[in-house]
Amino acid sequence: MVKVLLACTGSVATIKIPEIIEKLKETLLAVEIRLVVTENAKHFVDLSKLDVKIYSDSDEWNNWSKIGDPILHIDLRNWADIYVISPLDANTLGKLASGICDNLVTCIARAWSIHEKPLIFCPAMNTLMWKHPATDKNIAVLKEWKYIEVPPIVKKLACGDEGIGALASVDSIVSCIAHNCS
Ligand code: PCO
Numbered sequence: 649m650v651k652v653l654l655a656c657t658g659s660v661a662t663i664k665i666p667e668i669i670e671k672l673k674e675t676l677l678a679v680e681i682r683l684v685v686t687e688n689a690k691h692f693v694d695l696s697k698l699d700v701k702i703y704s705d706s707d708e709w710n711n712w713s714k715i716g717d718p719i720l721h722i723d724l725r726n727w728a729d730i731y732v733i734s735p736l737d738a739n740t741l742g743k744l745a746s747g748i749c750d751n752l753v754t755c756i757a758r759a760w761s762i763h764e765k766p767l768i769f770c771p772a773m774n775t776l777m778w779k780h781p782a783t784d785k786n787i788a789v790l791k792e793w794k795y796i797e798v799p800p801i802v803k804k805l806a807c808g809d810e811g812i813g814a815l816a817s818v819d820s821i822v823s824c825i826a827h828n829c830s
Pocket of ligand 1: 661774804816
């Protein structure tokens with residue numbers, strides 16, 4: 649049984665999460681999936697329609713009142729065999745690269761031990777944001793830490809622009825996960 653911890657952030661490409669979950673179940677067969685969402689990701693997906701355990705920032709705070717209570721980001725990082733942030737929006741990319749951990753998704757990343765378990769990230773953002781010099785710098789940092797990138801592709805984007813920045817295909821994301829979780 650492979651335990652996949654999937655995270656999504658505030659990119660419109662979060663609309664692809666149901667497809668990613670379906671394809672993962674189809675491909676990996678013996679897989680348990682948990683999903684972590686940022687507050688902004690909630691704008692793009694109907695969580696009530698997903699058949700996986702879902703966690704967000706409020707779970708972190710509501711489950712803790714005293715020393716000895718569970719710390720959700722540590723429990724999830726211990727539970728998972730692989731962490732997949734897809735889509736990774738421009739804001740979360742910047743946060744990860746500078747070590748910021750101000751929500752459940754980024755706290756899990758900060759507590760992740762990359763030499764023990766893989767972390768895959770799949771950026772998705774508007775072409776203009778992708779072309780900002782911060783992007784190359786941030787991605788270089790994540791790669792230096794041995795995080796695995798599934799790079800964005802050229803496509804017609806949600807805002808109507810055509811260009812680089814669209815989330816990689818569901819097939820390529822799922823095959824990267826399958827390749828790295830055995
Ligand atoms: C657009 N921003 C975006 C984000 C990246 N886009 C994508 C694709 C989706 C549709 O196929 C949304 C998955 O276009 O990943 O479009 C403008 S600010």
